[in-house]
Amino acid sequence: MDEPPDLKRRSFLLGKFAAAPQPDEPSFAVIGQACFALRGIACMSCRDACPTGAVRFELAVGGARPRIMTDTCTGCGDCTQSCPADAIRLSASEAAS
Numbered sequence: 001m002d003e004p005p006d007l008k009r010r011s012f013l014l015g016k017f018a019a020a021p022q023p024d025e026p027s028f029a030v031i032g033q034a035c036f037a038l039r040g041i042a043c044m045s046c047r048d049a050c051p052t053g054a055v056r057f058e059l060a061v062g063g064a065r066p067r068i069m070t071d072t073c074t075g076c077g078d079c080t081q082s083c084p085a086d087a088i089r090l091s092a093s094e095a096a097s
């Protein structure tokens with residue numbers, strides 16, 4: 001059985017009735033250094049798997065490099081399933097691991 005809420009004025013003033021902060025939900029894909037394309041090995045599996053076209057490849061010396069368009073990525077995770085290098089993770093931050 002749930003505990004009854006603490007209705008003391010002190011609890012209210014300390015914000016204890018506010019909704020508890022939720023852990024960050026993954027919101028978009030982030031490509032890490034294990035990516036084959038970043039190592040010069042041709043691979044576009046993530047682009048092919050993405051239903052929203054959020055994976056773009058940009059020309060670069062050594063081969064095209066993938067880039068996630070965070071404005072169109074929905075965080076569905078389809079690209080993570082298709083990546084042969086296990087190089088993609090979902091994150092709420094753009095920082096690569």
Ligand code: SF4
Binds near residue numbers: 076079
């Ligand atoms: S998480 Fe989904 S929408 Fe985002 S890049 Fe991957 S496949 Fe595309």
Ligand code: SF4
Binds near residue numbers: 036038084085087
């Ligand atoms: S599927 Fe994985 S290895 Fe291939 S380009 Fe995308 S991130 Fe890189």
